[in-house]
Amino acid sequence: MSEFSLTRTTTPTSEAARKAALADPGFGRYYVDHQVVVDYIEGDGWQEPRVIPMSDWALHPAAAVLHYGQEIFEGLKAYRRDDDSIWLFRPDRNAARFVHSAERMAMAPLPEQLFLDSVTELVKLEKDWVPVSENEQSLYIRPFMIASEPYLGVREANTYRFAVIATPAGPYYSEPVKLWITPNYTRAAPGGTGTAKCGGNYASSLIATREAAANGCGQVLWTDGAERKWVEECGTMNIMFVTADGELLTPGLGSILAGVTRESILTLASEHGLKPVERPITIDEVLDGVASGQIPEVFACGTAAVVTPITGFNSPDRGVQQVGDGQPGVKTREIRQHLVDIQYGRADDLFGWLRQV
Ligand code: COI
Numbered sequence: 001m002s003e004f005s006l007t008r009t010t011t012p013t014s015e016a017a018r019k020a021a022l023a024d025p026g027f028g029r030y031y032v033d034h035q036v037v038v039d040y041i042e043g044d045g046w047q048e049p050r051v052i053p054m055s056d057w058a059l060h061p062a063a064a065v066l067h068y069g070q071e072i073f074e075g076l077k078a079y080r081r082d083d084d085s086i087w088l089f090r091p092d093r094n095a096a097r098f099v100h101s102a103e104r105m106a107m108a109p110l111p112e113q114l115f116l117d118s119v120t121e122l123v124k125l126e127k128d129w130v131p132v133s134e135n136e137q138s139l140y141i142r143p144f145m146i147a148s149e150p151y152l153g154v155r156e157a158n159t160y161r162f163a164v165i166a167t168p169a170g171p172y173y174s175e176p177v178k179l180w181i182t183p184n185y186t187r188a189a190p191g192g193t194g195t196a197k198c199g200g201n202y203a204s205s206l207i208a209t210r211e212a213a214a215n216g217c218g219q220v221l222w223t224d225g226a227e228r229k230w231v232e233e234c235g236t237m238n239i240m241f242v243t244a245d246g247e248l249l250t251p252g253l254g255s256i257l258a259g260v261t262r263e264s265i266l267t268l269a270s271e272h273g274l275k276p277v278e279r280p281i282t283i284d285e286v287l288d289g290v291a292s293g294q295i296p297e298v299f300a301c302g303t304a305a306v307v308t309p310i311t312g313f314n315s316p317d318r319g320v321q322q323v324g325d326g327q328p329g330v331k332t333r334e335i336r337q338h339l340v341d342i343q344y345g346r347a348d349d350l351f352g353w354l355r356q357v
Contacts, residue, residue, distance in 0.1 A: 002049050002117040006125075009033045009053035022131045025168035027140065027304065032126035032166045036118040039148070040108045042158040049118060051125060054165070060150035064157045070147035071199040072101040074115075075303045076260070077138040077169070078123045078357060080130045081345040086123060087354040088141075089343050091116055093260040097197060098143065100258075104196040106156045107145060115143060118164045123357045131168050133344045140169035140304065172304040176328055179221040179234050180212035181283060181315035187232060189225030194232070194255035202236065209235070215314050219300070223283055224255065231281045234300050237308065238262040241286065242297035242331045248274040249295075251281055261301040265335055267351060272334050287313065290323050297329030299336075307336035 012033050013021075021030040035054050039047045065071050074094045079087050095112035102109045119141055123130070131137035143164045147157035185208040188194025193201055208220040219235030231251050233239055238259040241249040248269040250262065269276040289295030290313065298310040309328035313321045323329075341347035345354065 002114055002121075004036070004049045004051050004117075004121050006051045007053060009055075011053075018128065022129070022137070022168055025131060025137060025170050027169045027172055028167050030168055032122070032129045032139075032168075034122065034125055036122050036164040038110075038114065038118065038162045040160040040162065042108075046108075046111070046114060046162075049114065049121075051121060057161075059148065062150035062152055064147035064149050064151055067152060068147070068154060069198070069200045069203070070105055070107060070157060071144065072098065072105055072107065073142060073144035073197055073199065074098050074101075076119070076141050076143075077303060077343070078130050078141060078166075079138050079343050079345070080132055082133065083345075085345075086127055086130050086357045087343075087345065088119065088123070088357060089355075090260050090264065090353045091119055091355055093263070094143070097258060097260075098145075101196040101198060102145065104193060105198055107147065108160050110145065110162050114162075118162070119143060120357055122164050122166055126166060127357070129166065129168055135170055136306070136340060137168065137170050138343075139166050141166045169304070171306065172302075173218070173308045175218075176309040176311040177218040177235070177300065178216065178312040178314060179219055179310055180208075180215045180217035181221045181223070181313060181317075182208045182211055183228075183316050184208070184211065185220070186225040186228070187222040188255040190255060192225065192255065195253070195257060197257060205236070216320070217312075217314050221283075221313065229282050229284075231283055231286055232256050234310070235305075237300035237302035237305050239298065239300050239310070240265065241281070241289070241295045242274065242299075242329060243289070244294050244296055246274055247277045248272075248331075249277050249279070249281060252278040259302055261303055261306065261339070264339060264353065265301055265307070268335060268338055271338070272331055274331065283315075287315070287318055287321060290321055293324075296324045297332050298323050299329075299332040307332060307339060309333075
């Protein structure tokens with residue numbers, strides 16, 4: 001276990017203000033009172049891990065992250081059980097993906113144990129900020145890393161800052177989502193950064209989200225960057241299709257983000273009478289399947305969004321199409337409930353996914 005120095009905030013949130021925040025947290029509206037910060041210096045390695053008050057940082061205006069976007073992040077949640085114990089869901093998967101993202105962005109890989117210790121340290125200190133399980137609330141934890149070196153040449157930075165912040169969160173989407181099949185934008189290309197959780201992937205998605213909204217949809221369905229034919233993911237989430245013959249179909253890994261929720265749901269599929277299948281899927285197969293009833297249910301999944309039903313599509317070629325009867329499907333609801341029950345300790349954790357803080 002790494003040793004963290006602690007500088008306590010002199011202006012902690014009052015209990016009344018925290019209670020008000022936890023009563024209706026939204027997502028990313030309120031932050032816990034401290035943050036973890038660990039700096040990296042080339043040649044010297046990772047410096048002393050520190051817990052400091054939640055406050056602004058001083059960053060040189062030439063810091064490489066501000067110019068060339070060398071930045072990565074993760075998202076995971078802490079859940080409070082009815083007995084008040086607090087648990088993290090598969091934090092080891094986030095730690096491993098963080099290393100993968102760092103390598104793709106030519107950043108210093110953070111030791112996985114330091115990632116885990118930093119998350120645990122912050123959640124322990126801020127345990128009062130973990131909401132009760134009602135309304136599926138949790139503490140959303142955001143570890144991230146930036147290139148902090150002030151230097152305007154384009155090269156790998158010599159200094160990085162890793163930090164962890166956290167925000168109490170309710171459901172990211174309060175309603176089912178419709179997807180816009182954009183003819184204009186792609187998220188990832190072969191050899192690109194699609195498998196890394198880096199800020200640039202999200203920045204470049206915003207214009208397509210704007211286009212989706214203009215076409216009556218909450219999110220974008222991304223197709224591949226080469227042929228615009230293969231389904232990849234949607235919005236900031238992975239996508240899954242329930243087929244009439246009992247498959248849980250999802251695009252294989254390649255240029256998509258290897259979602260922890262995606263991997264977990266594929267593992268649970270058989271308990272819901274579904275065979276998990278990872279393979280390339282064309283957009284025509286999806287839209288034909290939705291039209292014929294061969295694909296009666298579609299859902300998106302991710303840490304923030306958990307499992308979000310997809311109830312319709314819109315595209316320039318084929319117009320508006322409803323999925324099933326336009327309501328969240330039975331398997332979608334079942335799988336969502338199962339996952340959430342495991343996370344809150346109400347269902348057996350057969351795979352040892354939960355880690356107590
Ligand atoms: C998550 O599910 O943790 C995500 O990364 C989505 C986030 C960008 C809101």
